[in-house]
Amino acid sequence: MSVESLISRWVREPIQKLKAYYVPDASGMIKLEAMENPYSFPQELQSEWLGVLSEISLNRYPDPQAVSLRKKMVDVMDVPEGASLLLGNGSDELIQLLMLALGGEGRSVLAPTPSFVMYEMAAIFTGTDFIGVPLKGDFSLDLDKMLESISQHRPAIVFLAYPNNPTGNLFSRSDVEAVIKAAPGVVVIDEAYHAFARSSFIKDVVKAENLLVMRTLSKWGLAGLRVGLLAASTKWIDELDKVRLPYNINALSQASASFALAHKKLFDQQAGQIIEARGEVMEQLAAMDGVEVFSSDANFILFRVANASDLYSRLCEAGILIKNLDAHGTPLENCLRVTIGAKEENEQFLHQFCRLME
Template sequence: MQAKIAYEIADIPDDFNKLDATELPYTFPESLQSELAKQLAQSPINRYPNPAKSGLQNQLRQVFTILKSAHIALGNGSDELIQFLTLLVAQPNATVLALNPSFVMYQHNAELFGLNFVSVPLNIDFTLNLAAALDAIAQHKPALIFIAYPNNPTGVPFAREDVQAIIDVATGIVVIDEAYGAFSADSFLSQAGQPEHLVVMRTLSKIGFAGLRLGYAIGSECVMRELAKILPPYNMNWLSLTAAKFALQHYDWIEEHINILLAERERLSHEISQLVGVTVYPSQANFITVKFPDVDNVFNQLKKNKILIKKLHGSHPALKQCLRLTIGTPEQNNQMLAIIKQTV
């Protein structure tokens, strides 16, 4: 453990445009904020919460059309669910498999619990190398496979038939992490729990409520029953549960702002792709990954102008010269775009 490095959270001044953490740049209008405040004030915070009886699962089913046969587990963010799904398969010589580069917490948790970790390199364009993935599955027989769909930190969508091929051959649990599913043209949500070893994971963090720390996993009764045995009994809190239910009651507001970001994603991708020497990778998330000729110069110029984005360069060899740009409001995007055009 001493050799590991803690996940670093950037300390950002209040006057910065924060486009580094794939958060929604919009907040509820004052009328909804006032209504939410009233509901939060009435939350029974003197009592331990019972997430299973909170009513949130029913709202998730209604909003996202989740099968009645599928079971839902709530987590204190997707991070907690990733952790406990990994713990669920932790035994001597067990293997966790994930694609690479992808979300760093897959590997972190596998190593934390003493599991073998196998990473399958993506193709040079960040698409899925199906042959390599199938070979690795046949060789290592992983107890758990994580696939971010669309991928993070690249945003690149994988071919659905390739992901399905992995599900079909896997003998362990397959987790499709759809943290950015609200921004994607495709989803495995309707298949969660069918087959039995398929789990789909989502979060409220990317659609405007990162501060609630609320993720959810959908799967078969068999897998979710075993997961329930190791999840802490009071892992959620009343304030997050109340706020999440309120948010889903106003999903039309969320959807309206998601559509704004989708249009902005296409606009930014097109305009930046016109710059000489720049590669914009296709994205189905609320960010775009871009390769620049001089990544440090672009990053520093944006920071000098109080815009913070995510530098991927240095985190993985395949991400050399890459930045991840969270899609902001049209005004924020215009500021970022103007600086990039001046710099490249």
């Protein structure tokens, strides 16, 4: 039997229909498409950090429970008493792990659309139905539709990205609270962009039994480490920990993340710089004719122009890679998303953008 026939006979149909997550090649370009933090490990910490790494015994498996790292994270991330943390190889892995535990055949997960694509992808991986509830035109939650859909489908999980990706906005707190109250299953508030938002539900995980809050170190300048965290009451964490693969956080990541958390102030300063730059880029975009800019509490800005796909290609030709979200007949028609980079990168982007808009 050929590989093609084996695939068509044995790979589950929804997986055959999937396209692998595409990451464009950004070599030689100014890379503003992936919501990465432009700042690397602070220079003044480099040699101390390398010293920490040199102590690691790579012949040994890492601590399977990442005890020391989790302890530090509990303090730094304001995890309330009575709650614990589950760590994932990025929050992507936590999303998949939640689906493994709560999803599957005959179950559904619900999220507003557009939102982070991995919610739907992980649902497909695990044979879980995905229910998308469109956001309103201004990208706020359509609370009536959300409540109606929750009552109709009774999803095992509701995902709310707070702030939302790709739109950048924070949903209204009272809308989120209404969803938490109405959901029969769990509500996962995905606070991936928390460092730029200054609004959080993490303290509430011990108040609402069905509330779980997810964060990541990726947007805080450590995307290469692949460390995400889920905060919830200890009973939830103990239950979900059963489907986590042992040693999912490698030794280099555990040590580097612990080291970084001990220097939280420096990373927070970098986040502060990004917030400031976001204001400047937003102001300049908003001042241009033909650009509709959406407000952002994240490290990226969504905006709409007359011919997004064409502009996107021309920006690529000019060496600037942003994200093209343009899809005809959808709420993101003619929308582009730019990540806030370092000062020179933002200037280059604005310079080329202005030139192409003329």
